[in-house]
Amino acid sequence: MGFGDLRAASGLKVLNGFLSERSYIEGYVPSQADVAVFDSLSGAPSADLVHALRWYHHILSYSQRSSLPGVKKPLGQYGPPGLADTTSGSAPSAAKEEEDDDDIDLFGSDEEDEEAERLKEERLAQYAAKKSKKPTIIAKSSLLLDVKPWDDETDMKQLEALVRSISMEGLLWGQSKLLPVGYGIQKLQINCVIEDDKVGTDMLEEQITAFEDFVQSMDVAAFNKI
Numbered sequence: 001m002g003f004g005d006l007r008a009a010s011g012l013k014v015l016n017g018f019l020s021e022r023s024y025i026e027g028y029v030p031s032q033a034d035v036a037v038f039d040s041l042s043g044a045p046s047a048d049l050v051h052a053l054r055w056y057h058h059i060l061s062y063s064q065r066s067s068l069p070g071v072k073k074p075l076g077q078y079g080p081p082g083l084a085d086t087t088s089g090s091a092p093s094a095a096k097e098e099e100d101d102d103d104i105d106l107f108g109s110d111e112e113d114e115e116a117e118r119l120k121e122e123r124l125a126q127y128a129a130k131k132s133k134k135p136t137i138i139a140k141s142s143l144l145l146d147v148k149p150w151d152d153e154t155d156m157k158q159l160e161a162l163v164r165s166i167s168m169e170g171l172l173w174g175q176s177k178l179l180p181v182g183y184g185i186q187k188l189q190i191n192c193v194i195e196d197d198k199v200g201t202d203m204l205e206e207q208i209t210a211f212e213d214f215v216q217s218m219d220v221a222a223f224n225k226i
Helices: 009-019 032-040 050-060 114-133 156-164 201-208
Strands: 140-149 171-182 185-195 215-225
Touching: 009 050, 009 114, 032 050, 050 201, 140 156, 140 201, 156 171, 156 185, 201 215
Parallel strands: none
Antiparallel strands: 140 185, 140 215, 171 185
């Protein structure tokens, strides 16, 4: 498993293809798997790598990435099968260290010869070409947001109207309801569907909390890939 060299264009293309079918490196919430891959990048992916760039900005929005769940593993334990991690400075995967001596190592080490390098580039090119031939799929996610007011005197109907007034391409508001929080205070729980490469949770939080006279905070109660 791996993405090739994440500091090279070929590795970033593999990452972009990998993220075209998922929101995160593993599972349905950001974790240390995302942090491990994020930290290995030298910077933001180029604008044409829309899926990798969307994911990069989403992970970048977390200021305390070390608090995300999970345990950070070597880069070679993430990504599509059949590829290896060759990112400079990354630790080799445990699985790779346990390969039999008789196995053919197409990705080699820092001392790999020209033939191994050629085979690696061919493998990466074949993978990128295969992904590019697939029909474009618009990745969407369903979010359940909890919007909390300052106190029990907040006009919740007006608060909901303000939230629904937020309009952007790739955002569709759904059903909502009021749920008790305590001491007479209610929170607005509202569903929405987003296109992943156009709308991020950080964008929604920024716009919703901008109604600072009404909104105390916004949390993502549920995040599901469609």
